[in-house]
Amino acid sequence: xTDFDVVVIGAGLAGLTAARAVRAAGRDVVVLEARDxxxxxNLGGLLADGxxxxxxxxxxxxxxxxxxxxxxELGLETFPTYDDGAAVTLHNGVLTRYADESFxxxxxxxxxxxxxxxxxxxxxxxxxxxxxxxSPAAAELDRQSIGEWLRSHTDDAExxxxxxxxxxxxxxxxPSEMSLLHFLFYIKSGGMLDNLAATTGGAQELRVVGGAxxxxxxxAEELGDAVRLDSPVRKISHxxxxxxxxxxxxxxxxxxxxxxxxxxxxxRLVYEPALPAARDGLTQQMPMGSVIKxxxxxxxxxxxxxxxxxxxxxxxxxxxxxxxxxxxxGACGVLVGFFEGAHARTAARLSPQERRASAVATLVKLxxxxxxxxxxxxxxxxxxxxxxxxxxxxxLGAGVWTQYGAALAEPVGRIHWAGAETSDxxxxxxxxxxxxxxRAAAEALDRLEA
Amino acid sequence: xTDFDVVVIGAGLAGLTAARAVRAAGRDVVVLEARDxxxxxNLGGLLADGxxxxxxxxxxxxxxxxxxxxxxELGLETFPTYDDGAAVTLHNGVLTRYADESFxxxxxxxxxxxxxxxxxxxxxxxxxxxxxxxSPAAAELDRQSIGEWLRSHTDDAExxxxxxxxxxxxxxxxPSEMSLLHFLFYIKSGGMLDNLAATTGGAQELRVVGGAxxxxxxxAEELGDAVRLDSPVRKISHxxxxxxxxxxxxxxxxxxxxxxxxxxxxxRLVYEPALPAARDGLTQQMPMGSVIKxxxxxxxxxxxxxxxxxxxxxxxxxxxxxxxxxxxxGACGVLVGFFEGAHARTAARLSPQERRASAVATLVKLxxxxxxxxxxxxxxxxxxxxxxxxxxxxxLGAGVWTQYGAALAEPVGRIHWAGAETSDxxxxxxxxxxxxxxRAAAEALDRLEA
Numbered sequence: 001x002t003d004f005d006v007v008v009i010g011a012g013l014a015g016l017t018a019a020r021a022v023r024a025a026g027r028d029v030v031v032l033e034a035r036d037x038x039x040x041x042n043l044g045g046l047l048a049d050g051x052x053x054x055x056x057x058x059x060x061x062x063x064x065x066x067x068x069x070x071x072x073e074l075g076l077e078t079f080p081t082y083d084d085g086a087a088v089t090l091h092n093g094v095l096t097r098y099a100d101e102s103f104x105x106x107x108x109x110x111x112x113x114x115x116x117x118x119x120x121x122x123x124x125x126x127x128x129x130x131x132x133x134x135s136p137a138a139a140e141l142d143r144q145s146i147g148e149w150l151r152s153h154t155d156d157a158e159x160x161x162x163x164x165x166x167x168x169x170x171x172x173x174x175p176s177e178m179s180l181l182h183f184l185f186y187i188k189s190g191g192m193l194d195n196l197a198a199t200t201g202g203a204q205e206l207r208v209v210g211g212a213x214x215x216x217x218x219x220a221e222e223l224g225d226a227v228r229l230d231s232p233v234r235k236i237s238h239x240x241x242x243x244x245x246x247x248x249x250x251x252x253x254x255x256x257x258x259x260x261x262x263x264x265x266x267x268r269l270v271y272e273p274a275l276p277a278a279r280d281g282l283t284q285q286m287p288m289g290s291v292i293k294x295x296x297x298x299x300x301x302x303x304x305x306x307x308x309x310x311x312x313x314x315x316x317x318x319x320x321x322x323x324x325x326x327x328x329x330g331a332c333g334v335l336v337g338f339f340e341g342a343h344a345r346t347a348a349r350l351s352p353q354e355r356r357a358s359a360v361a362t363l364v365k366l367x368x369x370x371x372x373x374x375x376x377x378x379x380x381x382x383x384x385x386x387x388x389x390x391x392x393x394x395x396l397g398a399g400v401w402t403q404y405g406a407a408l409a410e411p412v413g414r415i416h417w418a419g420a421e422t423s424d425x426x427x428x429x430x431x432x433x434x435x436x437x438x439r440a441a442a443e444a445l446d447r448l449e450a
Numbered sequence: 451x452t453d454f455d456v457v458v459i460g461a462g463l464a465g466l467t468a469a470r471a472v473r474a475a476g477r478d479v480v481v482l483e484a485r486d487x488x489x490x491x492n493l494g495g496l497l498a499d500g501x502x503x504x505x506x507x508x509x510x511x512x513x514x515x516x517x518x519x520x521x522x523e524l525g526l527e528t529f530p531t532y533d534d535g536a537a538v539t540l541h542n543g544v545l546t547r548y549a550d551e552s553f554x555x556x557x558x559x560x561x562x563x564x565x566x567x568x569x570x571x572x573x574x575x576x577x578x579x580x581x582x583x584x585s586p587a588a589a590e591l592d593r594q595s596i597g598e599w600l601r602s603h604t605d606d607a608e609x610x611x612x613x614x615x616x617x618x619x620x621x622x623x624x625p626s627e628m629s630l631l632h633f634l635f636y637i638k639s640g641g642m643l644d645n646l647a648a649t650t651g652g653a654q655e656l657r658v659v660g661g662a663x664x665x666x667x668x669x670a671e672e673l674g675d676a677v678r679l680d681s682p683v684r685k686i687s688h689x690x691x692x693x694x695x696x697x698x699x700x701x702x703x704x705x706x707x708x709x710x711x712x713x714x715x716x717x718r719l720v721y722e723p724a725l726p727a728a729r730d731g732l733t734q735q736m737p738m739g740s741v742i743k744x745x746x747x748x749x750x751x752x753x754x755x756x757x758x759x760x761x762x763x764x765x766x767x768x769x770x771x772x773x774x775x776x777x778x779x780g781a782c783g784v785l786v787g788f789f790e791g792a793h794a795r796t797a798a799r800l801s802p803q804e805r806r807a808s809a810v811a812t813l814v815k816l817x818x819x820x821x822x823x824x825x826x827x828x829x830x831x832x833x834x835x836x837x838x839x840x841x842x843x844x845x846l847g848a849g850v851w852t853q854y855g856a857a858l859a860e861p862v863g864r865i866h867w868a869g870a871e872t873s874d875x876x877x878x879x880x881x882x883x884x885x886x887x888x889r890a891a892a893e894a895l896d897r898l899e900a
Contacts, residue, residue, distance in 0.1 A: 143626040145848060148598045176593040176848040234684065234720070264734050268718040270684070277798060277833035277840075284714050284737035284839065285847075345853050348727060383727035389734065390727075397735075397847045398595060398626040403795050 002242045004028045006444050007254035009233050009245065009269075012040025013430055014418040015260030016219035017070070017437025018444075019226065025445050030254070031223060032247050034232035034387045039216035040261075041391055042430070045295070047376050051327050053295045053334060054211045055380035057392065057430055058325075061203035063191055064431030066438070067215070071208060074218040078206040082324040083199040085304065087311035088366050091161060095365065101194075103166075103313060109158035116154060116163070121192050124184040129424040132185045133405040142402040146183040147175030161315045168341030169313075169321045170196055172289030173395050177341075182396040189427040199311065199323070203429065209328065212430065232387070235270040238414050256444040260418040260437065262394050263408070264288050265387070275412055282404035285397060286421070288390025290344035290383055294319070294337045294359045297376040301326045301333030303367045310335055312366035318343040319362040335363055335371070348381060355379065393428040394421045409439075411447075416440040452692045454478045456894050457704035459683050459695065459719075462490025463880055464868040465710030466669035467520070467887025468894075469676065475895050480704070481673065482697050484682035484837045489666035490711075491841055492880070495745070497826050501777050503745045503784060504661045505830035507842065507880055508775075511653035513641055514881030516888070517665070521658060524668040528656040532774040533649040535754065537761035538816050541611060545815065551644075553763060559608030566604055566613070571642050574634040579874040582635045583855040592852040596633040597625030611765045618791030619763075619771045620646055622739030623845050627791075632846040639877040649761065649773070653879065659778065662880065682837070685720040688864050706894040710868040710887065712844050713858070714738050715837070725862055732854040735847060736871070738840025740794035740833055744769070744787045744809045747826040751776045751783030753817045760785055762816035768793040769812040785813055785821070798831060805829065843878040844871045859889075861897075866890040 006022045008015045011033035022029040037043075043056035060067055060078060071078060086097045089104025096104035105113060127135045135141065150163050167175045171186070190196045196203050208214060220227045235246040236257060243257045259266050267283025274280070301324060303310050310324025318339050325336035337359055339347040347355050356377045363371035382391035396405070409422040418440035423432030456472045458465045461483035472479040487493075493506035510517055510528065521528060536547045539554025546554035555563060577585045585591065600613050617625045621636070640646045646653050658664060670677045685696040686707060693707045709716050717733025724730070751774060753760050760774025768789050775786035787809055789797040797805050806827045813821035832841035846855070859872040868890035873882030 143597060143624075145595070145598070147593060147848075148595070152602075174593075174849055232720075270682075274834075274836035277831070278795070280839055281737065281740070281795075281833060285735065287731065287734035290731070342849075342853060345728070345731075381727070383731060384724075386724035389730055398597075399624055399792075403792060 002253040002255050004030045004252060004254040005448060006256050006258060007032065007243065007245050007252050008258045008260055010040065010260035011038040011216065011220060011227055012260060013042065013216055013433040014420060014437040015258065016216050016223065017434045018258045018260060018418050018441040019223055020219055021438055021441035022445065023223065023226070027445065027448065029226055030252055031227045032231045032233050032245065032252070033227060033229050036229050038220045038227060038229070039213035041382070041388055042211070042213035042216060043380065044211040044213040045378055047297050047378070049332070051297070051332055051334070052211050053325065053378060054213070055293055055295070055378065056213070056382070058207060058212045059204040060206045060208065060212070060430060061195065062205055063195065064203070064426055064429060066434045067431040070434055071215060074215060076214055076218065077209045079209055079328045081199050081204055081207055082301070082304070082326060083309050083311070085307045085309040087309055087313065090312070090314040090316050090365055091158070093316065103162065105158060105162060109156065109162065112154055112156040112159040113162050116150070116159060117193055119153065120184065121187070124188040124192065127181065127184045127188055129185065129189055131405070132181055133402045135181070138181060138402050141184060142179045142181040142399055144180050145176045145398050146178055146180045149180045150175060165313065165315045165320050166197065168343065169338070171395060172291040172340045172344065172392050174341045177397060178395050179398040179401060181401045185401070186427055189423070189425060189432070190429065204323065233269060235272065236415065237272040243414050255448055256414045256416060258416045258418050258440045258444055260440070262288060262388070262419055263421055264389060264394055266417070276407070278404060279407040279412055282400070282407045285400050285404070286394040288388070288394055289392050290341055291391045292339040292344050292347055292355070292379055292381045294339070294377065294379040295325060296335045296337065296359065296363060296374045298333040298370070298374055301330055302370045303333070306368070308367065314362055314366065317362040317365070318347050319359045322363065322366060335367070337363065344383065348383060352379070411443060416443050452703040452705050454480045454702060454704040455898055456706050456708060456891070457482065457693065457695050457702050458708045458710055460490065460710035461488040461666065461670060461677055462710060463492065463666055463883040464870060464887040465708065466666050466673065467884045468708045468710060468868050468891040469673055470669055471888055471891035472895065473673065473676070477895065477898065479676055480702055481677045482681040482683050482695065482702070483677060483679050486679050488670045488677060488679070489663035491832070491838055492661070492663035492666060493830065494661040494663040495828055497747050497828070499782070501747070501782055501784070502661050503775065503828060504663070505743060505745070505828065506663070506832070508657060508662045509654040510656045510658065510662070510880060511645065512655055513645065514653070514876055514879060516884040517881040520884055521665060524665060526664055526668065527659045529659055529778045531649050531654055531657055532751070532754070532776060533759050533761070535757045535759040537759055537763065540762070540764040540766050540815055541608070543766065553612065555608060555612060559606065559612065562604055562606040562609040563612050566600070566609060567643055569603065570634065571637070574638040574642065577631065577634045577638055579635065579639055581856070582631055583852045585631070588631060588852050591634060592629045592631040592849055594630050595626050595848050596628055596630045599630045600625060615763065615765045615770050616647065618793065619788070621845060622741040622790045622794065622840070622842050624791045627847060628845050629848040629851060631851045635851070636877055639873070639875060639882070640879065654773065683719060685722065686865065687722040693864050705898055706864045706866060708866045708868050708890045708894055710890070712738060712838070712869055713871055714839060714844055716867070726857070728854060729857040729862055732850070732857045735850050735854070736844040738838070738844055739842050740791055741841045742789040742794050742797050742805070742829055742831045744789070744827065744829045745775060746785045746787065746809065746813060746824045748783035748820070748824055751780055752820045753783070756818070758817065764812055764816065767812040767815070768797050769809045772813065772816060785817070787813065794833065798833060802829070861893060866893050
């Protein structure tokens with residue numbers, strides 16, 4: 001006899017969704033969460049005046065149907081990200097304002113970027129989402145980084161600068177740090193590049209009223225006592241009779257376990273017996289991305305008056321991407337910005353004061369002198385978070401998909417793997433997390449009597 | 451008051467060397483070892499007739515002066531690896547016998563390999579061993595894999611096949627899995643490629659009588675009760691007053707701790723407080739190599755009669771490299787072979803019977819039909835070892851040295867890092883392990899009163 005049917009490790013979106021599905025099937029579930037809060041890579045924050053700001057993942061796109069369905073079921077509401085007016089791009093000191101899809105590039109640059117995008121998306125079309133390592137050209141696509149592919153396919157400095165900034169913006173990693181196969185898998189998983197990069201019509205179209213972390217909070221409310229906070233898991237013992245999970249402060253037994261934390265962190269647990277080498281090897285080489293998210297608040301969203309959307313893209317600065325992140329009623333103005341990839345690691349070495357100065361200086365270049373006088377600045381360095389250790393998610397370097405990919409979601413005995421990294425649709429996004437929770441719960445429920 | 455001056459985690463060569471240095475300075479030391487044996491990546495084995503064979507690291511070169519000195523101090527002896535006669539290379543089904551430095555390549559292939567080697571070694575000359583990330587061309591060298599560099603510097607199929615086999619033979623990893631900067635650092639650290647690859651005059655020249663694991667065993671004998679086996683460490687708490695190390699079965703306190711396990715495994719311990727993001731990020735992306743070592747025994751070293759040294763190099767097979775590993779008196783014949791890199795991962799998916807058949811089939815191709823009737827076969831899959839998780843060591847993929855390298859050996863408060871991966875001389879080798887133990891012990895002793 002075990003304490004529970006299923007124990008879930010991690011009270012992020014994936015884990016809570018899995019737990020909800022287990023409960024819905026009439027089975028006993030418990031969720032062990034290391035932190036004193038739920039929601040994982042979603043994180044609510046408040047400005048001094050009480051305005052909610054989001055310090056973690058926050059946007060939802062309309063094709064992210066599973067998370068949208070969940071939002072609806074939980075009685076939450078979404079509102080559109082502010083996206084009216086022109087965007088700006090800064091490159092080699094030149095600020096370009098634009099209202100089309102050009103990203104402010106020169107005609108030649110935009111043409112070359114478009115050509116490369118077409119070629120990449122044609123390649124992505126050949127990738128299997130359910131098992132990328134079986135794609136026809138998997139070996140060739142996986143032995144090179146997306147950086148190598150770009151360098152060998154264009155000499156255009158502007159195009160290379162663009163890709164060198166857009167890749168970290170999407171992956172919080174540098175082009176050299178990721179296999180081409182992973183890049184292709186990921187963009188296909190989200191419906192190709194425009195869908196990933198766009199606000200309206202793309203992955204950044206909607207926000208959740210009160211913040212995306214409220215999805216997890218509502219799920220946790222439903223689950224009640226089944227969610228145990230402050231319970232970092234240290235060890236999973238597993239065998240024919242079930243699983244035992246040791247955490248700081250106790251242990252529980254169950255018939256199956258769903259591990260809903262990123263692979264890099266899952267690899268740090270103790271398993272008894274130890275995991276197969278293929279699974280262990282995967283967790284050795286799926287590092288988390290690097291990002292520091294900053295929120296800069298102003299009395300008003302002044303850029304709107306200048307006809308600007310707040311979308312800024314700097315190829316020159318540490319803070320590479322900005323967006324309007326003001327509350328729905330526009331009662332004050334908030335610009336959100338990101339230090340990503342190598343820029344995040346560089347910015348992490350600055351003092352908080354220096355980092356703030358760097359971010360604000362970029363905002364001034366993008367949106368004018370008014371950006372120089374914020375009323376508030378908040379930041380979140382996800383690399384420092386012990387129980388996340390980087391955002392947006394885990395990535396696979398050259399060779400890893402083909403050598404270890406099969407171990408990413410394949411259960412090991414009574415251990416099932418969830419998390420945004422394991423989804424074949426909207427991999428790395430909240431929608432992927434929800435899908436992974438459903439998939440892992442279904443696996444565990446199917447095999448409960450096994 | 452703490453229990454010890456220094457606690458060392460890991461009773462491999464690095465940890466035991468560090469402990470010996472602490473003891474020699476008149477300080478109290480304890481070594482916590484997860485396994486029921488010492489010596490880490492060195493491992494003794496016995497054939498059925500009592501012949502010792504080595505299942506882990508075994509060779510020592512004459513320029514590996516620190517480990518040689520230690521061997522001498524411990525009263526152990528070395529003997530030369532058998533290296534008389536011709537070597538053989540198999541490529542595209544053609545077996546070539548050679549007694550020069552050509553590796554059996556065609557004149558054109560050998561010339562191209564030599565040209566690339568010269569160019570690589572010139573680049574390696576520019577790399578700083580103490581801080582590779584400060585090398586003049588660090589960014590450029592680190593953004594590409596050695597595989598990318600090779601592909602962009604030659605079209606010669608034979609040369610590419612050679613490098614595609616020699617890189618795994620030296621690193622147990624594929625050219626695409628490692629940054630060019632790491633490759634250059636590593637070869638320079640060992641005195642350039644010929645020194646790494648050669649038997650006589652190189653890193654494989656000497657063997658230890660009884661096996662290299664005897665070095666660790668002698669060190670452990672000296673240390674006596676200070677070495678505690680079966681004590682896997684789970685947590686390091688560290689602060690102004692000292693460190694506390696929790697292991698399965700107990701805890702110890704000390705003023706400083708030397709962590710002498712590979713970075714990938716060090717990253718799996720729990721640290722309180724958590725480690726800085728730069729150190730944590732490093733451990734997320736320094737995966738261990740992939741190797742299965744096989745020993746195949748025959749009544750006699752029959753290849754010697756045919757004028758062969760036993761050195762075999764197959765560009766066609768999973769078992770890529772073989773050497774004569776017979777006991778010093780030649781009482782029986784032993785060929786040692788390696789599945790390395792991707793070949794190791796493929797071989798790991800075979801049944802033991804299939805793997806043995808694959809290895810023996812390669813030996814038949816290299817050394818003739820007599821190789822088809824071994825009297826014994828033994829193998830060691832280092833990827834399956836819970837407390838090593840791959841050999842020969844940890845490697846750095848594209849971008850990691852420049853982004854995270856500074857955290858490799860830099861102490862974090864009272865925590866010092868040892869292990870072959872942290873040495874600037876003979877990185878990855880037994881000699882590097884010994885040097886790292888000395889360095890970490892000196893650091894800890896210097897700061898004992900701090």
